[in-house]
Amino acid sequence: MKNNNKTVREIALEVLDSVEKNQSYSNLLLNNMITKHKLSGLDAALLTELAYGTIQRKMTLDYYLSPFVKFQKTQGWIINLLRLSLYQLVFLDKIPDHAVIFEAVEIAKKRGHKGNTSMVNGVLRNVQRKGVPSLDEIKEPAERISIETSHPRWIVERWLEQYGYDKTLEMCKMNLLASVQTARVNIRKTSRNEVISLLREEGFEVEPSVVTPDGIKALRGNLTHSEAFKAGFFTIQDESSMLVGYAIGAEGDEQVLDACAAPGGKSTHIAERLSEKGRVISLDLHEHKVKLIKDQAERLGLSNIRTRAYNSKNVQEIFGLGQFNRILIDAPCSGLGVMRRKPDIKYTKTQEDITSLSGIQSELLDAAAPLVARGGTLVYSTCTVDKEENDNVALSFLKNHPDYEEDYSLKDRMPDPVKPLVNGNMLQVFPQDFGSDGFFIACFKRKVK
Numbered sequence: 001m002k003n004n005n006k007t008v009r010e011i012a013l014e015v016l017d018s019v020e021k022n023q024s025y026s027n028l029l030l031n032n033m034i035t036k037h038k039l040s041g042l043d044a045a046l047l048t049e050l051a052y053g054t055i056q057r058k059m060t061l062d063y064y065l066s067p068f069v070k071f072q073k074t075q076g077w078i079i080n081l082l083r084l085s086l087y088q089l090v091f092l093d094k095i096p097d098h099a100v101i102f103e104a105v106e107i108a109k110k111r112g113h114k115g116n117t118s119m120v121n122g123v124l125r126n127v128q129r130k131g132v133p134s135l136d137e138i139k140e141p142a143e144r145i146s147i148e149t150s151h152p153r154w155i156v157e158r159w160l161e162q163y164g165y166d167k168t169l170e171m172c173k174m175n176l177l178a179s180v181q182t183a184r185v186n187i188r189k190t191s192r193n194e195v196i197s198l199l200r201e202e203g204f205e206v207e208p209s210v211v212t213p214d215g216i217k218a219l220r221g222n223l224t225h226s227e228a229f230k231a232g233f234f235t236i237q238d239e240s241s242m243l244v245g246y247a248i249g250a251e252g253d254e255q256v257l258d259a260c261a262a263p264g265g266k267s268t269h270i271a272e273r274l275s276e277k278g279r280v281i282s283l284d285l286h287e288h289k290v291k292l293i294k295d296q297a298e299r300l301g302l303s304n305i306r307t308r309a310y311n312s313k314n315v316q317e318i319f320g321l322g323q324f325n326r327i328l329i330d331a332p333c334s335g336l337g338v339m340r341r342k343p344d345i346k347y348t349k350t351q352e353d354i355t356s357l358s359g360i361q362s363e364l365l366d367a368a369a370p371l372v373a374r375g376g377t378l379v380y381s382t383c384t385v386d387k388e389e390n391d392n393v394a395l396s397f398l399k400n401h402p403d404y405e406e407d408y409s410l411k412d413r414m415p416d417p418v419k420p421l422v423n424g425n426m427l428q429v430f431p432q433d434f435g436s437d438g439f440f441i442a443c444f445k446r447k448v449k
C-alpha cells in the first residue's frame, strides 16, 4: 500500500484537498496521481474508490460529522481526513474500523501537531461509539434527497420541478454509483466481435453493449492499456455520447462541421461512418485541445478529419453559407449528466452557470445555422439533464429560425433500445435509463425552401 513513502489514503487526502482548494477536476487529478505515484491495479482502484466515494458522499458525510465537529473552527485538511475516514467506516465494509482509525491517526501525526492527532482520534472514536445521526430526522423531501444523496439543494429543487420526485430520487441515487468504462469500435478497421475476442485474449473482461451496436462494456481492466487500443480498434466513449454519432446520420462523401469537437470522440465517430472522400471539419477553441483530436484521428487511422483552433461563434467568417451537409454543436454545458465520472461538478456549478451556458449554447447554434445546406441536418447535444440548457435552448432555436424544422428521423437513427426515449426531435437520456451518462440530443432539419 506504500508508494513513494505515501500510503494510498495519504494520496487520497491530497486529491480531496486539491479538488477543494484549487477546484481541480477530480478525474484529471486522480489520473495524474495514479501516474505520479506509479500505482498498481489494486492500489489505483482503492485510490479511486476512496477519493471518488468521499467526494460523491461529501454532504452526507458532513451531516454525519456535524454533531462531532465544529466545521468553522477546523482546518480543511482535517475535515477532509475525517470525511475520508468516515466514508470508509460507513460505506465500505471491506476495511476494518480499527485499521481506518489507525491510519487516520497516523496521517494526522505526519501532517499536524499533537492536538490535531488527538482530535482526529477523538472524533472517529466518538462516531464509532455513538453512531451517526439518522437521516430520518430530515423530514422535508428536497432536503432529504439533498443530504442523503449529496446533491446541492438547488440542483434537487430544479430536478424536482422539472422531472418530479421519483425521477429525481432515481437520478440522484444513480449518480452515486461508479461509472463503467465503455468503448466504441472503429468500424473502419474491425468489428465488435473481433475486438471483444482480442480484448478477451489480452485478459480483459468485456461484453457487448446492449445500448449501441458498436459499443463494448469493460467489466474489469482499463481498456486504454490494451494492444487493441494502441492499434486504433476503438475509442473510449460513453454509450450516451455514441448516440450523437448515430443522430447526425452522416454518410458517404458528406461534409460535416463539428464546431465543439475536442477531444474528438464524436468527430472520429462521424469520420468512421463517412467515406475517405467525406470530411469532418473539427473546431475547438485552443491548439492544445485540437491536438487531442489530431492524436485520436491518427491512432484510429482516419484521414478524413481536418482540425482548426477557432472560436465557433465566428464560423460565418471562415465558411460559406450552406456549405455543410450536417453540423454538430456538442456544446459546452454544465455537465450535470456526468456526475458519476466527475463528482466535483455538483459542488462547483451554480444556477448562474446554467443561465450563462444556455446563452453560449444559443450563440453557437445561431452562428452555425446558416452554414447548413438546405435540407441538411443540425444536431445539438449536451451532457446535462437541465431543461434550461436542453429543451429550452432547442425550442428557442426553432422559434428564432423559421428556416428550420424538427427532424423527426432522430428516432429512426437511434438504436432500438433508445427509440422509446425519443420525443419528437429530442432525446433526453437519464443516467438511470441505461447506466450511461445523462445526455440530450435535439435534431433540426434546414427547410428545403
Ligand SMILES: C[S@@+](CC[C@H](N)C(=O)[O-])C[C@H]1O[C@@H](n2cnc3c(N)ncnc32)[C@H](O)[C@@H]1O
Pocket (backbone or CB within 6 Å): 241, 259, 260, 261, 262, 263, 264, 265, 266, 267, 283, 284, 285, 286, 289, 310, 311, 312, 313, 330, 331, 332, 333
Ligand atoms: C462537450 S465538449 C465537446 C466534446 C467533443 N464533442 C467530443 O465528443 O469529444 C465541448 C467543447 O466545446 C469547446 N468550446 C467551447 N466554446 C467554444 C467555442 N466558442 N468555439 C469552439 N469550441 C468551443 C470546449 O473547449 C470543449 O472542448
